[in-house]
Amino acid sequence: AIQLTQSPSSLSASVGDRVTITCRASQGISSSLAWYQQKPGKAPKLLIYDASSLQSGVPSRFSGSGSATDFTLTISSLQSEDFATYYCQQFKSFPFTFGPGTKVDIK
Amino acid sequence: EVQLLESGGGLVQPGGSLRLSCVASGFRFTSYVMNWVRQAPGKGLEWVSTIDNSGATTYYADSVEGRFTISRDNSKNTVYLQMNSLRAEDTAVYHCAKYYDFGRSPFDPWGQGTLVTVSS
Numbered sequence: 001a002i003q004l005t006q007s008p009s010s011l012s013a014s015v016g017d018r019v020t021i022t023c024r025a026s027q028g029i030s031s032s033l034a035w036y037q038q039k040p041g042k043a044p045k046l047l048i049y050d051a052s053s054l055q056s057g058v059p060s061r062f063s064g065s066g067s068a069t070d071f072t073l074t075i076s077s078l079q080s081e082d083f084a085t086y087y088c089q090q091f092k093s094f095p096f097t098f099g100p101g102t103k104v105d106i107k
Numbered sequence: 108e109v110q111l112l113e114s115g116g117g118l119v120q121p122g123g124s125l126r127l128s129c130v131a132s133g134f135r136f137t138s139y140v141m142n143w144v145r146q147a148p149g150k151g152l153e154w155v156s157t158i159d160n161s162g163a164t165t166y167y168a169d170s171v172e173g174r175f176t177i178s179r180d181n182s183k184n185t186v187y188l189q190m191n192s193l194r195a196e197d198t199a200v201y202h203c204a205k206y207y208d209f210g211r212s213p214f215d216p217w218g219q220g221t222l223v224t225v226s227s
Contacts, residue, residue, distance in 0.1 A: 001169075034213030036152075043202055043217035044152065055207075055215065087152055091213050094166045096142075096154040 002026055002090050006099035012107040019075040021102045023088035028068040032092035035064055035073045038101075039084045047086075048073065078104070109133040109216055111203050116221030119193055123225070127188040129203030129218055136184040140206040142214055143177060143188050145199035145223075155201070158186060171197075193225045 003026040013019050023033065031051040036044040046055045048064035051071055061076045075082055083106055088099040115127040129141070143155040156177040157166040165177050176189040186203055200222050204214035 032211070036213075038152075043219050044214075045217075046207060046213055046215035049207060049213045049215075089152075089154075089213060091211055094157070095168050096157070098152040098154065101151045 001095050002029060002093065002097055004088055004090055004097050004099040006086075006088060006102050008102060009100065010103040010105070012105055013078050014107045015078055015080055017078045017107075019078050019082075019104060021073045021086055021104075023066075023071040023073070023099050025069045025071075025090055029090045029092035031067050032090055033064075033066070033071050034089045034091065035062075036087045036089065037082075037084045038087065044087065075104075109205070111205065111216060111218035113201065113203055113218045113221040116201065116223045118224045118226065120227050121194060121225055123193050124189070124191045125193065125223060127190065127201055127203075127221055127223070129186045129188075131184045131186070131203075131205065134205070137181045138209065141177075141179060141186040142204045142206070143186075143201055144204055144214065144217070145197075145201045146220070147196075147199040150199075153199075156188065190223070193223075195225050197223060198225045199223060 005024045007022045033051045035048040038044040047058050052064045063074045085101045085103045087101050110132045113129045142157045158177045162179045174192045179186045200220040202217045202220040204217040206212045207215040
């Protein structure tokens, strides 16, 4: 199975900060990577698919990049509604796998 | 509006069984692959199972293979997860989710989930 690691596991940031989260795959997955945002008690929400495509309705401050094994999610200017946990997911092959998550909280 | 509504969760003893349902609306159900993903309390996301749009092809996580069965009834716009031989480690919120696109793709949207608690 393809393993995904994320770093950092958590971070504290202020409104307006630029935030970068990294996801690394144990083998190449081309661009078959997605990013999700999850708030407490809520279902995950798709932010980015195919590594860098912004899902409809998602603010443009979110962006994704990378291919093969190394990927990043960037929030260009953190807003109060962005405090949440972020997960990457590979859909290159079964079993689909998720990263362990990165919790973004208020500094 | 696309909606996914899960039901069927609850408290069950170890070794017991439960069937989850997910009713879909707002899209052409027969065109999309459907999935189940779970999240144990305070933990991350774990993919559980996937079923293709016809119901002919299914995939399972190793952790549930042989105990869980995914199925769908396209006439009822519903996907099911039959869970047998339940263990304490199966305790989680179970979400159903639709493939975002027609090919292999990420999940969007997700249902709110139904809580399964396995305990004596």
